[in-house]
Amino acid sequence: MPYIAMKNVSKEYGDQVVLERLNNRVEQGEFITIVGASGCGKTTFLKMLLGTEVPSRGQILLENQTLSPEPDENRGIVFQRYSVFPHMTVLQNVLFAKEVAQSSLLGRLFGAKRKQAMEQSLSMIEAVGLSHAQNKYPHELSGGMQQRLAIAQSLIKKPRILLLDEPFGALDPGIRKDMHKLVLKLWRQYKLTIFMITHDIKEGFYLGTRLWVFDKIRNDPHAPNAYGAAITYDLPVGACEAKVFQEIDQNLSKTNTAQKNIGEQSNG
Amino acid sequence: MPRRLINRQPSKPTRVALGILPFLMLIAIYMMASHQRLLENPSDKLLPAMSSFANSIERMAFSENQRTGTYLFWDDTVSSMQRICIAVSISAFIGLLFGVANGAIPYIRAKLSPLITAISLIPPMAILPILFIVFGLGELAKVMLIVIGIAPFLIRDMQQRTLEVPAEQIIKAQTLGANSWHIILRVIVPQVVPRLISSVRLSLGSAWLFLIAAEAIASTEGLGYRIFLVRRYLAMDIILPYVIWITFLAFVFDFVLKKTSQKLFPWFHGSLKES
Known part of the structure; x- marks a missing residue:
């Protein structure tokens, strides 16, 4: 099955x-990266x-x-933007899932339960490297740190599928590299099944299994x-040649150009 | 080479001085004009001298009224402030309750949104007679006028703010196991409350308008009542201090709300340009 x-x-x-x-x-534990021309249904598929x-x-x-x-607890999601709660600190953002799970009336925890949930949240925050910022609000964090927070927030629920919708699209190249390392580390550590959309085809070849x-x-x-x-290509990552990479790149840019022409025609 | 005008910033003391200057000029112009008129006709009532203001303030605020044995100015202030505070609190509560319910739950929105839009288009002053007929001439009618005047605006604004909470956050909350109630209580309400405070600040102007209108028509005390009462005697020496006092109260009200919001919601003001 x-x-x-x-x-x-x-x-x-x-x-x-x-x-x-x-x-x-797709088998459990796979890390699938999805690339494609714009308007080719990647996001629809993720939705x-x-x-x-x-x-x-x-x-x-x-x-x-x-x-x-x-949407439910089986699936975790990290969007490109806006997926953390601006009115909660880093710690409160991560704690949120624990609080709503255990307190159906108030959605808040007190006393010993809260302490226990805090410990779990803090270790999750540490895993994504945000311990130093646990009491900061998202607007005080950089884009990369906000995405780390969004990942921590999702992972605390241990989702059966983790969906990443161009999570690093808005980040600088240097920070993106750090984020790749982090995602690979967490994927191994928590044995996650991940679907990630990217428009950076190199990212697709570097991350994941498929x-x-x-x-x-x-x-x-x-x-x-x-x-x-x-799905026109379904490739195991790491086992394919540079030729394939070029071929995909060419095909995609062809589709992109075709769509652009259509767009211009319909606009004009 | 001097910088462009748009790039030149006054220093803090200059800014304060420049801000005070127009007020001083207004006072100076008033005093000159008043002096001129009083020279011509010492019993002129239109532009009283500063000394008449001082006398009136002394009489209204710091000595007992001979007939009632109370201090009229403070009585007026207390009853007006009571009315406006009660009315604004009720309106804010209604605004939050219905606005969030409308914004968050499509089935409630479908039912209530057209009704609220229709109600918000009724000119409140036009139904003031109805309010007096239904609620009598007491406090209730005056409070109701303010509520009817500003609550629909607050409801619509809160509905809009609720709808503006990014869909990503609502989806994220669902993937974290939150139910509809959790999302309203923990994601939506905390984010719209600071926005409620800014809308309340905006609606305070209308609130004062409705308060003074209601007091002018049917009342036995209140700042608006007093102004309209002494108008019969052309008592500018009372009207002007009252107007300045009302302006000052409105300013304090607004200032307190602004500071409270900054104190309670640092995350909201941190990501916004201050107005």
Whole structure:
């Protein structure tokens, strides 16, 4: 039994077909990076895994159970921005999940329970390297530190799938490298199953165990919305050659140009 | 080479001095004009001299009224402040309650939002007679006028602020195991309360307007009542100090709210440009 199975998953909005017949399976502990041209349904796919979108056809199974159609504790998410609570300190942000789990009326913990939850939260904060900032508010943190916080916040729930939506897209290259190290470390340490969207194809080749490329298989220039994207490459990371990398890069830029032309036509 | 005008910043003492200057000029102009008029006609009532102000203030605020045995100025202040404080607190509470419920729960929004929009378009002064008929001439009608005047604005504003809480945060909270109540209580309400305080600050102007209007029409004490009462005797020596006092109270009210908000919500003011 696969951990996650996708069966004929399609997604369309009206006439616009975004994704077509995705069939794939993912085992527990895999780290999948997803790249693709803009508008090729990467984010839509992630939203279906997250539960904020449901497939138009087909289904996604997590250990043989259909995913619930709203976000829940099975899935953790780190967005590019805005995924920490600005009105809570670092510690309160991480503590939040523990508090709502144990206090259904107030969503707050007191006394011994709070102390225990604090200890767990503090060790999580330490794992992402934010111990020195535990009492700071997010606006006092740099972009990289905010993303570390967002990761800590999710990991304390021990999600069965961790979804990362271009988590490092807004960060400087140097900081991005540190974040890669951190994610790889946490992935091994907590045996996570990760899906990560990136538009940096090098990131895709460096991180994780599998690289998925989302692209349109067919393209009708007269009806650009008639065909959706699918997974065109499914590669084990570390075992492929530079030639493949170039090929993907070329294909994607072709799709990107095609879409840009369409965009310009429809705008003009 | 001197810098451009837009890049030149006055130093702190200069800024304070420049800020005070227009006030001093206004007072000077007033005193000159008043002096001129009083020279021509010593019993002129339009621009009283500073000494008449002092007399009136002494009479109203620091000596017992012969008829009632109380200090009228302070009685007026207390009853007006009571009305406005009660009304603004009720409005803020209603604004928060309905605004957050509307913003957070689509089923409530679908039901209430059109109604609230419609109510907010009714000119409150137009229904003041209805309020007097329904609630009598007592305190309730005056408080209700202010509430009806500002609560719909606060509700709509809070609804908007609630909708502006980034969807990412709401989704994140759900993945952390929060239910709808947790999200409202721990994610939405704490983030909209500082915004509520700024909307209350904005609505204070209207609150004073409605307070004075209600007092002018039916009241037996209050700052607005007094101004409209002594208008019959052209008593500018009482009206002007009252106006300045009301302005000062409004300023203090606003200042206290601003400082309280900065104290309680450092995260909110830290990421904003101060106004």
